[in-house]
Amino acid sequence: MQDYKYIGHSAERVDGIEKVSGAALYTDDLEFGPDLLYAEIVEGPHAHAMLNSIDTSEAEKVPDVLAVVTGKDFPFNFGLYMKDRYIFAQDRVRFYGEQIAAVVARTPIAAQKAAKLVKVNYTPLPKILDPLTAIQEGADLIHPELKNYDRVPWFFPTPDTNIAHHRKIRKGDVDKGFAEADYVLEDTYEVPRYSHCAIEYHAAVAKFDHSGRLTVWASSQSPHTQRNLFANALAPLGIRHNDVRVIVPHVGGGFGSKAGVTMEIIAAAIAMKVQGHPVKVMWNREREFYNTYQRLGVIAKLKIGVKKDGSITALKHDLYWDAGAYVEYAANVVNAVGLSAIGPYRVENASIDSYCIYTNLPPGGPYRGFGYSEFLFGLESHMDRIAQHLGIDPVEIRRRNAIKEGELTAYGAPMNPNGLLQAIDRVAEEVRWHEKLTSNDPNIAIGKGFSLFWKAPAMPPNASSSCFLKFNEDASINLLVSGMDLGQGFLTVMAQIAAEVLSIPTSKIRTENPDTDRNPYEWQTVASHVTWGCGNAVHKAAIDAREQIFDLIERTKHLPRETLYLEDEMVKCTTDPGFELLLKDFVIYGIQMEDGTFKGGPIIGRGSFMPEFTSTISDPETSQGGHPNVHYTVGAAAAIVEIDKQTGKVRIKKIVEAVDCGKALNPSLVKGQIVGGIMQGISTVLYEEMKFDHRGKMLNPNFTDYKIPTALDVPDEIIPIIIEVPQPDGPFGARGMGEHTMIPVAPMIANAIDNALGLRITSMPITAEKVCLALLKKEKKK
Amino acid sequence: MKKNVFSLNDEIRSIYINPNETLLEVLRDKLGVKSPKCGCDSGDCGACTVLIDGKSVRSCLILAIEVDGSTISTLEGISKDGLSPLQKAFHEHNVFQCGYCAPGMILSATELLKKNPHPSEHDIKEAIAGNLCRCTGYIPVIEAILDFTKKD
Missing domain, CATH: 3.30.365.10 (Aldehyde oxidase/xanthine dehydrogenase, molybdopterin binding domain)
Structure with a gap:
């Protein structure tokens, strides 16, 4: 068994002190100044209905209201694997509490007051509240447009039904297998819906500034995926990927509920209508239950x-x-x-x-x-x-x-x-x-x-991770990844991986939840894949940094690289026990030569990983x-x-x-x-x-x-x-x-x-x- | 608007308060004290717990005008002179995961240990039963407090 110094040990969490001291800030803790606007959501009171008209005129008259936005402002669909979703309901509502419109105001009270004045005219439709009714012959269609939705190629909807995807496995010969059985047991099991119940609500603040840059602060498991979906959904308004920046502070639990995109896109979209102002969209405990993802x-x-x-x-x-x-x-x-x-x-x-x-x-x-x-x-x-x-x-x-x-x-x-x-x-x-x-x-x-x-x-087979590893003057490290610490301890483990490769204490490695402008790409923090996938990217980045260090020592000290190794924040040499060079002496400043010149430069490791064998x-x-x-x-x-x-x-x-x-x-x-x-x-x-x-x-x-x-x-x-x-x-x-x-x-x-x-x-x-x-x-x- | 004077984390604060504002709103939005969190706004989750005259209170359930003349502590105050031994114990045990419940949980535990420095396991469970946590399964919290009181 190989002896490891940093991995395999129960290191203290890198975010531990922040969390026990109260220093850790979550999305709703961030301050945006007196210009911050508040949005209140107007919800539909039908599980299934045609949405005939929305009258926002009374709401717009309420003092301190800046804008009332509806589906008409954003007539586009979006989605992670299949684009069947809308920022605000378009011609119909499909579940009780679905968002119809939002009022943006100077104060939460004004927004709430105005939201009550939005008048919506519906024609109720038959609703389907269980899956077996939904697949009966002649059942009403919840998404008549299903066959036209963009989707990943490995989804197979059944057109003109309520079956959005059907995954089949056929392996071997099942009839023969049952014929050969001595005993066959058949039964039906039922598992209902559940709610994630992260203690922190979903929260998002978005600002579309006058230079055309959209910044979103969100409680999210998926900052890059959110950036991608925001940019794609808002492309009709002229938004490109590099115009969108997603910043995620500490996240108060996710369990899947903050994966992909849910309410955050509402903040991103309405910010486009109140350019120059930050606007906050907060869910509450009720909405956490009925208007985010539920377990199926x-x-x-x-x-x-x-x-x-x-x-x-x-x-x-x-x-x-x-x-x-x-x-x-x-x-x-x-x-x-x-x-x-x-x-x-x-x-x-x-x-x-x-x-x-x-x-x-x-x-x-x-x-x-x-x-x-x-x-x-x-x-x-x-x-x-x-x-x-x-x-x-x-x-x-x-x-x-x-x-x-x-x-x-x-x-x-x-x-x-x-x-x-x-x-x-x-x-x-x-x-x-x-x-x-x-x-x-x-x-x-x-x-x-x-x-x-x-x-x-x-x-998806091309879900990938990446890492930048930056040395600082004192040989401490900033490790930039976009995997999310939702509490599981991901960042601590990433620090431990880099620590092991570079022989630098975990406590000298700072790594935090990302900002998509600064941190390199990560698909999402879901699927229990980041320790493996992003861990591989961090491992590669640390090795990349180590090889740059060895290159420099080989070039300046003329020691064969195969004799070099890292230990206790130093470069050492297996054949020359007297050789020890502190990393902090050269990882930024380089190594001075006899003629007074310096060789090297800041060491920056880079690693990326994609599971290239999947299909x-x-x-x-x-x-x-x-x-x-x-x-x-x-x-x-x-x-x-x-x-x-x-x-x-x-x-x-x-x-x-x-x-x-x-x-x-x-x-x-x-x-x-x-x-x-x-x-x-x-x-x-x-x-x-x-x-x-x-x-x-x-x-x-x-x-x-x-x-x-x-x-x-x-x-x-x-x-x-x-x-x-x-x-x-x-x-x-x-x-x-x-x-x-x-x-x-x-x-x-x-x-x-x-x-x-x-x-x-x-x-x-x-x-x-x-x-x-x-x-x-x-x-x-x- | 009514002027209220109270001690917040060992500092006398005086502030004008609307009669309908909760203590949680005033702490977070008017005084910039962010460690009390909102997780339900109905007293169920305990994330907004603060100590008022040493007693744990759900700050979302109390109107700010009620605390006139009181002494209020939040995690910011507890951390003022460095981490308390209890906070250190929580850190060393890697107790918290997302950390959202941590401020409330730590204040409930602080109140308990002040009253009862050697609580039983059941005392600990009772003391933190009003602080919901979805990540840890509570056992690491209970073990850290027990371990801490044994060292004491």
Whole structure:
């Protein structure tokens, strides 16, 4: 095992002091002076309606109002993977609360007052609030223009339906596989929508100055993608990419909600109408729930055939996604699941149909786990039920089917090196899987549940990262990247990578969230890919800087470069122990020669990375032939729960989770992701529930009625386990793991409840009420 | 407009306040004190927690005119002479992720330790139960406070 000085250690976060001291500034903390304007959004009170006319005349008369803007001002569509979205509604509204117009005023109060005076005339249309209704023959079309929308070439809409994308897998011979099975289990699982609940709202301030430059300060996971979408959407107004600058301060949580573009484009667009003034658009907690991305809901029909020994002979997975009113990002969630819904198993005969379906509910979008939490709820529940039927241990059935390196994924590409079996064994051992637990209290039932997980980054094949590394006079470093620290600790890990290559303490490396004018390109901070992708770019930039240093020493000191190495902020030489040159003596100032001249100059490292081996080109009927995913991160987890039979309340005694992150560049941060992810997973399975009424209006858009856990709800014990089977193309062998940690939680809790009570619950959330009612029903049957 | 006088982070401030302004609005927008954050505007999340006469209060739920004559502390005040030992413990444990809940969480913990320097795990959970955090899963926060009190 190689000995590392900076990576592999639990370095303190580079942003830690800012965050514990209160110095960290978030978008709403920035000051823009007395000229700052405020925007208030006018929302539509229908889930589906034609928008006939908007009368802004009364609103415009309110003192201190500078402008009222509507869809007429921005008659263009935009979107990340498919341009089906509008800055403001055009001829129709498609979800309850959709933005119709904005009032821009000197004060928030004036803006709010005027927004109430905007008169909108609608003709209500039939609304569709669930995906199965939306795909019925003759269903009303939510996007009649679907077939004309620009989209990436790997999306396949079904024209004149509400199916915005259909990803199919056809591998092997499924009919033959089911015919060969000794046992076939078929059932339907339902996972509803969820909200990200980052504690910081979405916020954006935009200024289009009199020189024609558009600057946007935003709470975002995707500054360069936002710049790109702003520039593309506003191109009709003469905006070019280099006119747009996106600056992101600290971000108070994202979990996918701040990926791509949502409300930020409203700020960018309305700034164009009040040139010279900064204008602020703030969401509030209510809008956080109903007008940003929500996690998609899904109805998953799953059929698995197995031999008596538990080996899978065939799998058929049909997933009907409630993707909401606009799917420019959500369609890629559907796509990612379509490619991966066999789970981390060896499945030779597979059929997957993943349907992205428009409904008149708020837009679906990326959420930590990107669809994998949703489909693995059913799949991992199914594996337990099959094991139970066959009399095989749930851990053993997973061991037997676990996918190994080189075996083929659903789309036919080989699986990457992985520690899935190690993870299974370590978790089983740590949770004492074979030890039977019983309660002395007859009212308490105890159960254990197990689950595997896997997930690949879902990215376009040319998603890329880059880095500039600048030395300062004292050999401290400014590391410029555009990956985002949303809290996961990305920047600290980037500093550690550069520190390791250049042998400079992590604490001497300053790296911050980006400004697209200064920092080089990054696609987005999503998909758990930045440790890997941007980490590779940082690694390359550090090596580039190191090679420049060695070039200079070779040229000026005439030492063979292969004898040079860096240690403790110095250049040293393996053959000349007396040679030591402090980096700070020359990384800016150069090296002085005998004749008094200087050689060298500021050392600036440069690195860029693109996964050049990936491709989305494949047969659309089978998805065979491409290599759409860069790699999968895998792991296993188990839970021990206690259930109060009278109330149905589930108490989690212990959770063990092992994740194979290739190389834990900072174990403390990896463990932070495991614990935090598990808690978010617990929240989705036990507590959170969105309620919509018959109008499609969300009834509980606040933390009083939409519960997320508090410190009193934590499990008694969480044991994180790090597995390190290196990713050959990752920085020091690392691969991403941030999203993955929440994925196994819902199925393993469902499995533990079944283990405790003999109750199989196939829909989320599994609230105390649901457990209690199911128990009562079971008792009645007896 | 009413003139209010109070102590903010050991400095006497006097300021004209509208009767409908919350303390959170006045701190952030009129006094430039940005560590109290708005995460719900309804008292659910605790991101706006400040100490008034040593007691933790949701500054989004209290009108600024009510604090006339009081002593108010925010994280800016706690950090004035360098990080407190508790803040250092949070930093060393890499407790916070996005950091948005940190100001409120630290003030709730500060209040707890002042009253009860050796709290039980349950005391800690109770004390921070009004501070929502979506990143950490709370366990690192609880462990850091426990570890800190053991060292004490």
